[in-house]
Amino acid sequence: MKTQVLKPNEHSLKLAGELIRSGELVGIPTETVYGLAANALDGEAVMKIFKAKGRPSDNPLIVHICDLSQVDYLVKEFSPKAKLLADKFWPGAITIIMPCSENVPSQVTAGLDTVAIRFPSNKTAQAIIKSAGLPLAAPSANLSGSPSPTNAAHVYNDMKGRIPLIIDGGESKVGLESTVISMAGDVPVLLRPGGITVSEIESVIGKIVVDNGVTHMLADDAVVSSPGMKYKHYAPKAEIIIVKADSESYAEYVNKRYEAEGAGALCYSEDTEKLKAPYICLGEKEDYSSQAHNLFSSLRKLDDMNLKKVYAHCPGTDGVGLAVYNRLIRSAGFEVIELA
Numbered sequence: 001m002k003t004q005v006l007k008p009n010e011h012s013l014k015l016a017g018e019l020i021r022s023g024e025l026v027g028i029p030t031e032t033v034y035g036l037a038a039n040a041l042d043g044e045a046v047m048k049i050f051k052a053k054g055r056p057s058d059n060p061l062i063v064h065i066c067d068l069s070q071v072d073y074l075v076k077e078f079s080p081k082a083k084l085l086a087d088k089f090w091p092g093a094i095t096i097i098m099p100c101s102e103n104v105p106s107q108v109t110a111g112l113d114t115v116a117i118r119f120p121s122n123k124t125a126q127a128i129i130k131s132a133g134l135p136l137a138a139p140s141a142n143l144s145g146s147p148s149p150t151n152a153a154h155v156y157n158d159m160k161g162r163i164p165l166i167i168d169g170g171e172s173k174v175g176l177e178s179t180v181i182s183m184a185g186d187v188p189v190l191l192r193p194g195g196i197t198v199s200e201i202e203s204v205i206g207k208i209v210v211d212n213g214v215t216h217m218l219a220d221d222a223v224v225s226s227p228g229m230k231y232k233h234y235a236p237k238a239e240i241i242i243v244k245a246d247s248e249s250y251a252e253y254v255n256k257r258y259e260a261e262g263a264g265a266l267c268y269s270e271d272t273e274k275l276k277a278p279y280i281c282l283g284e285k286e287d288y289s290s291q292a293h294n295l296f297s298s299l300r301k302l303d304d305m306n307l308k309k310v311y312a313h314c315p316g317t318d319g320v321g322l323a324v325y326n327r328l329i330r331s332a333g334f335e336v337i338e339l340a
């Protein structure tokens with residue numbers, strides 16, 4: 001299959017809508033990361049997503065909408081608290097899990113009785129959903145296990161020959177996937193941190209629970225609230241090891257590992273002038289938005305540097321830092337070294 005990459009315009013948006021309505025997959029830009037979209041109401045079309053990504057079929061998908069009026073058809077109940085979140089943060093980088101209606105195919109929910117819904121703020125994403133005239137099931141448009149794509153070239157790299165069309169809407173603004181919160185039970189539970197932070201959410205609906213899987217490795221037999229949590233994610237070819245330390249000790253440690261084994265660094269601006277090892281810089285230590293924006297493309301760049309080991313300077317875990325930390329510990333397979 002030939003994969004076309006087109007800029008958004010009247011022709012390409014119309015084509016995207018037609019392809020989706022006829023059961024095909026389209027790579028779409030969103031403000032978080034690029035998505036791999038299919039008609040969410042067509043189980044067979046949705047199956048193609050799992051095949052193209054090599055995604056385990058027990059990992060459910062997010063349904064993308066372009067108007068609040070689409071929610072009722074998809075859910076059993078749009079609770080007052082879930083509505084508060086939707087009113088405050090949609091369109092935007094938050095996915096809300098709710099009890100699902102019988103209109104959602106089991107391929108989307110992976111057989112769960114809940115559905116994840118997001119209304120993206122990216123105008124091109126909205127235009128594609130409108131053009132299709134349907135809600136779209138879309139995971140991140142990477143091969144399963146690879147870093148999520150934050151531009152059309154990343155999507156092309158992973159999906160060429162597998163899908164007919166990618167719409168190139170430029171760089172994703174946020175750079176990390178949406179915050180995922182479950183509003184399906186008695187207490188709201190944060191399942192995946194993202195650009196919308198815990199304190200922003202709590203300022204709207206009060207105290208929430210942060211699932212243990214957000215910051216900890218789960219046992220092989222653990223019961224997970226979100227199937228995506230149990231898979232190793234975002235792994236570049238190099239082995240990533242997180243180092244908790246101040247800038248001096250971090251640089252000294254990495255320089256030694258560089259001399260001993262040719263290791264590289266994933267670091268912050270303040271570290272760079274102390275480093276002898278080859279490095280990629282994520283931005284200023286306190287600038288979590290830049291780190292979020294740069295993380296996935298940096299993991300892909302590390303692949304091009306042919307490093308066997310990369311020591312990543314541990315990010316902060318407050319605000320958007322929690323999302324950066326959550327993705328980084330997964331790419332490191334939870335390997336953390338703490339320097340006293």
Ligand code: TXA
Binds near residue numbers: 032112176180228
């Ligand atoms: O920003 C995003 O959320 C991007 C863009 C394309 O919208 N999408 C994305 O999708 O990151 P994906 O499939 O890579 O991640 C969805 C996560 C997975 O960890 C999945 O397990 C979880 O959401 N999820 C989906 N439906 C769920 C449900 N009903 N219950 C619990 N977790 C669910």
Ligand code: MG
Binds near residue numbers: 139140148
């Ligand atoms: Mg993903």
